[in-house]
Amino acid sequence: MIIDVHTHLNNYHEERVVSIDDCLANLHREMKANGVACSLVLTSYKVTEHRPSTKSVIEATRGMKDIFVVAGISYLNYTEKDLRELSGYLEEGLVKGLKLYPGYEPFYPYDKRLKVVYDLAIEYDVPVMFHSGDTYSPKGKVRFSHPIHLDDVAVDYPEMKIVICHVGNPWIVDCMEVVYKNENVYADISGLVLGDFSDKFEKYMKTKLEEMILFTGEPKYLLYGTDWPICGMGSYIKFMNGLDLPDDKKELMMWKNAAELFKIDVASLS
Ligand SMILES: [Zn+2]
Secondary structure, eight states: OOEEEEEOOOOSSTTSOOOHHHHHHHHHHHHHHHTOOEEEEEOOSSOBTTBOOHHHHHHHHTTOSSEEEEEEOOTTTOOHHHHHHHHHHHHHTOOOEEEEOBTTBSOOTTOGGGHHHHHHHHHHTOOEEEOOSSOSSTTSOTTTTOGGGHHHHHHHOTTSOEEEGGGGTTOHHHHHHHHHHOTTEEEEOOOSSSBSOOHHHHHHHHHHHHHHHHHHSSSTTEEOOOOBTSBOHHHHHHHHHTSOOOHHHHHIIIIIHHHHHTTOOGGGTO
């Protein structure tokens, strides 16, 4: 079983507008080709013709048993109304988690303005995912996306579950410490490459991840995710297959941790 906790329905090749239904069909095709049982779709912090809103992704995926939504929130632009809408979705169980984009937007995750968002996450017991590490766009400011800042949030909100996306790459050692130290912190391995892994980079990342697992003990905090369509699903599965890890631990990473954290009913997947 495979659960991909990090995919998007955004269109990153912005020459033409691709409809949300076409993006969804592509996602389903890719999942099927790679034996992925379930994907979480993360919406963006901004809404454009290439980046559908949480509302439209919820509408497009309603009733699908293998796709769930994680709602992106804009630190700079969120309004009362957005939060009200979001609590409605959380109440109805239409949103499985929240996502913030430090780095892409200039804020530190421990900013007081986010207390209202964290309170919502705690009330509905959904994890908050944070973009972490390098930004896809050179316009991002990476001091904001350093994983070390999430330690403050983890300590100040012990009831809140946190996911450090992209294992904080390239600050994997810092991510490793925040995960190791705080019981409420997880990390996903998505977005490590653009497209497919090259052999050299695959080897390098394999070593880094194995180090992380060695340091943190059991990989009960690591989550499988790709960042598709930025990264290829097939290439990621090949990467996972190459990891020097016993099968039961690999299973934790591939779906068990995610099913528990995001409360995914795996019985309805097969
Ligand atoms: Zn992403």
